[in-house]
Amino acid sequence: MKPTTLPVKARAHTNIALVKYWGKKDEDLIIPQNSSLSLTLDQFYTDTAVQFRDELAADQITFNGRTLTGDAQRKISRFLNVVRDLAGITEFASVETTNHVPTAAGLASSASGFAALAGAASRAAGLQLAPRDLSRLARRGSGSATRSIFGGFAAWQMGHNDEDSYGYPIAENVNWDIAVVAVVLTTAAKKISSRQGMRAAVKTSPYYPAWVQTATQDFETVRKAINDKDFETLGHVSEENAMRMHALNLSADPSFTYFNADTLRAMAIITDLRAAGYPCYFTIDAGPNIKVLCQKLAVEKVVSSLQSAFGEDAVLVVHPGPGLTFITD
Ligand code: 2P0
Structure with missing residues (x-):
C-alpha cells in the first residue's frame, strides 16, 4: 500500500x-x-x-x-x-x-x-x-x-x-421513539479502568459463568425487542443487564464498585418515576454516571427530576x- x-x-x-x-x-x-x-x-x-x-x-x-x-x-x-x-x-x-x-x-x-x-x-x-x-x-x-x-x-x-x-x-x-438522558454526577477520573475492572471480574467473581449465560440470553431478548419496537422489554432487560455487570464487580475479590452515593440516588429517582408510570430505565457503565433510556412521554419529567436533584447542567438529552x-x- x-x-x-x-x-x-x-x-x-x-x-x-x-x-x-x-x-x-x-x-x-x-x-x-x-x-x-x-x-x-x-x-x-x-x-x-x-x-x-x-x-x-x-x-x-x-x-x-x-x-x-x-x-x-x-x-x-x-x-x-x-x-x-x-x-x-x-x-x-x-x-x-x-x-x-x-x-x-x-x-x-x-x-x-x-x-x-x-x-x-x-x-x-x-x-x-x-x-x-x-x-x-x-x-x-x-x-x-x-x-x-x-x-x-x-x-x-x-x-x-x-x-x-x-x-x-x-x-x-x-425510527422509533427513544431518547437517552445522560446525568453527569462526577467528572473525576475513575480509579479502576474498564480494562482492570473486567479482568478482576473474570478472574475472581464466582458469578462470572452466570454472567456469560444471562448476557447471552439478554442479547437475544434485546435484539428481538428492537425488532419488535418493544421499549418496555428493551429497557427492562438493559437495566437488569447493567445491574448484573455491576454485581460482578461487587462479587470480585477484592470487591469494588463504580457506584457512588449519587448513583444510588439517581437509580432510586428513575425507579420511582417508572412506578409512577413514566417509561424510563437506567443503565450504568464503568463509572458513577447514569444514562436513562426514555420514551418522549417521560423525557421532560426525567430531566426535571434529575435536574432538581443534581443541578441543571448535570443533565443532557441525546438521541441515536x-x-x-x-x-x-
Ligand atoms: C461496554 N464498557 O460494553 C462496556 C460496559 C464499559 C461498561 O466496553 O479494555 O474501553 O479497551 O476493550 O471498551 C468499556 O471498556 O475496554 C466498555 P477495552 P473498553 O461498553
Whole structure:
C-alpha cells in the first residue's frame, strides 16, 4: 500500500451498551466473553485526522491540542503498528484528535476514539476496508469501539478469533421513539479502568459463568425487542443487564464498585418515576454516571427530576446517532 499524501479525517460517535461487554477471552486481540449490543449517540463524537509521513521519526499524537506522551502515546502507537502491518508500510504518523464531548460529560471516549482512529488511519495508510473489517480493526484498540463503526443499534459478535469477532448493524436508522438522558454526577477520573475492572471480574467473581449465560440470553431478548419496537422489554432487560455487570464487580475479590452515593440516588429517582408510570430505565457503565433510556412521554419529567436533584447542567438529552463517516474539509 501507499500512504495518502494528504491527511484523512474521520468522525465516530460514542455508544452506550444495553447488553454490556465485561470480560475478555483474549486480552491481546480483545476477544470478549460475550456478545454485546449498543446504541450509538448523536452528540458525543471524536474527530481524528491521520497522515503517515516519511519525514517523521516517531508517531506524533495530539489530543484536544495537547501532545500525548507515556502510556497514552504508546497505546495509540501500538494500534498504529497494527495498521502499518496490515498495509505493509513503515512510516510514522501524525494524529490529531478532537473530542466533542460536552465538557466532561463523563461518557467513555475510547469507543468513539478508536473507531475514528481505525477509519482515519486505515484510509491514510492506503487501505479501503469494508465496515466489518473496520470494526475488527477498531476492536484492536478498544472493545467498545467495535460497535461505534455503526450507527443506531449495533452489535458486537463475540466470535473466537480476529476474523469472526466483529461489529454489525442491527438497526442503523432508529425510527422509533427513544431518547437517552445522560446525568453527569462526577467528572473525576475513575480509579479502576474498564480494562482492570473486567479482568478482576473474570478472574475472581464466582458469578462470572452466570454472567456469560444471562448476557447471552439478554442479547437475544434485546435484539428481538428492537425488532419488535418493544421499549418496555428493551429497557427492562438493559437495566437488569447493567445491574448484573455491576454485581460482578461487587462479587470480585477484592470487591469494588463504580457506584457512588449519587448513583444510588439517581437509580432510586428513575425507579420511582417508572412506578409512577413514566417509561424510563437506567443503565450504568464503568463509572458513577447514569444514562436513562426514555420514551418522549417521560423525557421532560426525567430531566426535571434529575435536574432538581443534581443541578441543571448535570443533565443532557441525546438521541441515536450515525456510524463512522469520513470528513473532507
Ligand atoms: C461496554 N464498557 O460494553 C462496556 C460496559 C464499559 C461498561 O466496553 O479494555 O474501553 O479497551 O476493550 O471498551 C468499556 O471498556 O475496554 C466498555 P477495552 P473498553 O461498553
